[in-house]
Amino acid sequence: MKTLENFLQKFIGPIAKVMSENDTIQSVAEGFMRTGPVTFGVCIFVILGNLPFTGYSDWLTSVGLKAHFDAIQNASLNILALYIAFTIGYSFAKRKGDNALSCGILSLLSFLIIIPQTVAGAEGDITAFNTTYLSGTGILVALIFAAIVGHMFHYLSQKGLKFNMPAGVPPMVSESFEPIFISMIIVGFAFLVRVGFGYTPYGNFINFFDQTIGAFIIKIGLSLPTIFLIYFLANLLWFFGIHPNTIYSAFVPLQMTLIMTNIADAQAGRPLTYLTITLVSMFASFGGNGNTIGLCLSMFTAKSQRYKQMLKLAFIPNLFNINEPLIFGMPVMLNPIFFIPMVFCNVVMGLIGLFATQIFTFTYNPAMSLLPWTTPFFVKAFLAGGFSLLVMVLILLVVNTLMYYPFFKIADKKAYEEEQFAKAGENIESVE
Incomplete structure (x- = not known):
């Protein structure tokens, strides 16, 4: 255990430190978090517009509500790449001390320039933005261009290319x-990317990215x-005190x-492309990291006062x-007793779920994936897949508890013996 800890601290620790201090990585993480008002704001409406009941969608259509629920989704999730293009550029500039609002707007502008602006219609092409490019892998393209624009904006700002207005000009005008x-240089860059990939067999950058790197x-x-x-x-990093966001943010x-x-x-009424991965992810991870x-649940059998009190403190949040x-x-962190269940529980439960x-x-x-991460697992499972999915996660909860139980009993026995020893010492002192 000590050897593993030293290895992680020596080799993984520095990598985690670099990632946690890297402006680009942290701006991406912050940019996605800043889209929370969009995803959380529309969550309930997307769920209500996509409830998994037979005939529900037809009923919404018959009463004229389906188009309005779809409008909320089209204005939010189906164009999420637009929000991300802005928020990542904004977050990067803010971390660098640059004009965050201008950088965010230029990131959004650059992304809109490089994506296709026509949609095939019955009577020829129509000038419009296709939502196909504003979601899915469009999110990754928006991320890339936001990072590039952020770096360009910072570099050019440092080179003194800012246009300084005379003193006395209102700040709003001066900043604009x-x-x-x-702006001219960044727009010129986006234009060159658009033109350059326009002469390739891919037609545009987003198709190139989709079919190759993406x-x-x-x-x-x-x-x-x-x-x-x-x-x-x-979970391995979390056990040794390195926050798992180091992994999850990427x-x-x-x-x-x-x-x-x-x-x-x-x-669109198609089978879900990532159904199996989505299910396995749900089966493998609930109840917090580890x-x-x-x-x-194992602590309900606790004999020691220490863990009886810990249960009262931790159960509801968990x-x-x-x-x-x-x-x-x-603690669980750096506690050798809980190393095996904490590190391997995800894998075991995920494999059982995959087999199922x-x-x-x-x-x-899939609308249930938008629920906040604090949603209790049994609520999310039932809303997402009904009783069959709920029963499956409850079975996995039993597996989860059985994995922790023998290790908890070791810790509880040790704590109980320590308490009895301390109590015996107090009795001796009182007699004397």
Whole structure:
């Protein structure tokens, strides 16, 4: 255990430190978080517009509500790449101390320039933005261009290309004119990208990315081995005190691509492209990092006062996937007793869940992926797939508890003996 800890601190620790301090990586993470008002704001409406009941969609259409629910989705999730283009550019400039609003607008502008602006119609092409390019892998393209524009904006600002207005000009006017030359250069860059890829067989950059780099990233990143590896590494690092966001932040763009692709499939009446991965991810991870909900349930058998009190403190938060009280208070972190269940629980539960998907048929409403991460797992499972999915996660909860139980009993026995020894010492002192 000590050797493993030293290895992680020596080799993984510096990598995690670099990632946590890297402006680009942190801007991407912050940019996705800043889209929360969009995703959370429309969550309930997207769910109500896509409830998994037979005939429900036809009923919405018959009463004239379907088009209005779809309008909310089209204005939010189906153009999420636009919001991301702005928020990442904004976040990067803010971290660098630049004009964040101007940088965000230029990131959005650049993305709109490089994507196709025509849609095939019955009587020829129509000038319009196709939502196909504004979601799915369009999110990754928006991310890339936001990062490029952010770096260009910062570099050009540092080179003194800001247009300085005379003293006395209102700040709003001065800030608007400040990036004139920088804007011209960035727009020129986006124009060259558009023209350059227009002469290739791909026709535009987003098609090129879709069919080459993007296809490779998605094939590798949205695969079951990668999902298992991410959960394993996240819990391993968390056990040794390195926050799992180091791992998860790099996966967020792919996760959003997965969610948007599944929602688009459901909206079009197609089978979900990433149904199996979505289900396995749900089966593998609930109750906080390390699936510590099983540890909480094990504590109902506690004999020691220490863990009886810990149960009162940690159980309710753990139902909402908040397990810091356990990780730091028990503690689970750096506690050799809980190394095996915390690090390997995700993998075991995910493999059992994967096996179940090969035998049973589960349905999943992808709109439920938009629910906040604090949604209790049993609520999300029932809303997403009904009783069959709920029963499956409850079975996995039993597996989760059984994995933690023998290790908890070791810790509880030790704590109980320490308490009895301390109590015996107090009795001796009182007699004397």
